[in-house]
Amino acid sequence: MTSEQAGVRLGHGVGKITLPLPFPSPPSVNAYVLDTDEGLLLLDCGVAWEPGRSTLEKGLADLGRTLGEVTVLVVTHLHPDHVGMAPRLVEETGCRLVMHRRAATLYERYNDTPGLVERTRLLARRHGVPHDLVDAVADLGPRPDWMPPLRPPDGLVEDGDRIPLGGGRALEVLHTPGHEAAHICLRDSLTGILFAGDHVLPRITPVVTYDEALDDPLGEYMASLQRLVDLRVGLIYPAHGTVVERGSKRAVQILLHHRRRLAGMEEVLARGPATAWRVMEEVYRPHLTPPEQRLALGETVAHLEHLRGVGRVTSFEEDGVVFYRLAT
Numbered sequence: 001m002t003s004e005q006a007g008v009r010l011g012h013g014v015g016k017i018t019l020p021l022p023f024p025s026p027p028s029v030n031a032y033v034l035d036t037d038e039g040l041l042l043l044d045c046g047v048a049w050e051p052g053r054s055t056l057e058k059g060l061a062d063l064g065r066t067l068g069e070v071t072v073l074v075v076t077h078l079h080p081d082h083v084g085m086a087p088r089l090v091e092e093t094g095c096r097l098v099m100h101r102r103a104a105t106l107y108e109r110y111n112d113t114p115g116l117v118e119r120t121r122l123l124a125r126r127h128g129v130p131h132d133l134v135d136a137v138a139d140l141g142p143r144p145d146w147m148p149p150l151r152p153p154d155g156l157v158e159d160g161d162r163i164p165l166g167g168g169r170a171l172e173v174l175h176t177p178g179h180e181a182a183h184i185c186l187r188d189s190l191t192g193i194l195f196a197g198d199h200v201l202p203r204i205t206p207v208v209t210y211d212e213a214l215d216d217p218l219g220e221y222m223a224s225l226q227r228l229v230d231l232r233v234g235l236i237y238p239a240h241g242t243v244v245e246r247g248s249k250r251a252v253q254i255l256l257h258h259r260r261r262l263a264g265m266e267e268v269l270a271r272g273p274a275t276a277w278r279v280m281e282e283v284y285r286p287h288l289t290p291p292e293q294r295l296a297l298g299e300t301v302a303h304l305e306h307l308r309g310v311g312r313v314t315s316f317e318e319d320g321v322v323f324y325r326l327a328t
Ligand SMILES: [Zn+2]
Pocket: 029, 079, 081, 082, 198, 239, 240
């Protein structure tokens, strides 16, 4: 293998292609390629831009394959660094797009950038962002052209389904909501290796932001992590970064990160009622940029709503702004 190679063989008929992304963090996304009886299965595809597209073709060539052989594109979740190129690949190759059942309706939300801006603005106001900062925090900019609108998936899967690869081998579907409501992981029945999307990443903790599609995004995320612990997951092939060797151990680390953060927020509320914005300012590092503030606020609301759901805190409203306080 040379550093020029975009496609790498991981053994057991699995290929990995590292696709560049048009933003610094994360800088790339891993697409995986597996053989099926009816052509190639591609797992995740990066955003719709030329460097990604040409790297995908080059990576397939490194693996001795071509784009025309792709018959099914499975996407782990509805974020542009995973699904962005899907509309173009479906159109060009005629492959089927397969996602979790929830994507059948949530794709409309993915397509609706003005709606997302409006929901973010409402969330910011409701959770105590100062008036003069609301616009900056909710400003998502124009919709990038590497994120063309999606059509509904051609195939829907749910937890427990098996996507056949041939010869009795299959990818077993685990619905793992939290990072995104339609997120799935896929376990290779032959090797036990888990293709984890963004559910578990090697060095960073995936963003778990407030999401109106879920009652308790953080609770669902933590339950989805605990599931990997209970399954004693070993090797993980993540969507960003390098292989995770002890998957369930990494899941435990991420669980602990969130438990510490929950405890930190309870400490802030022990000093008196506060908005999510105020809690965020105490718990996150200072000098965040507005986009970072947006993510941090969404995460803070997800944590506080989880604490409210489990009875640790209560909330009340004043002039349309939500305050949290410790439950007595
Ligand atoms: Zn991602």
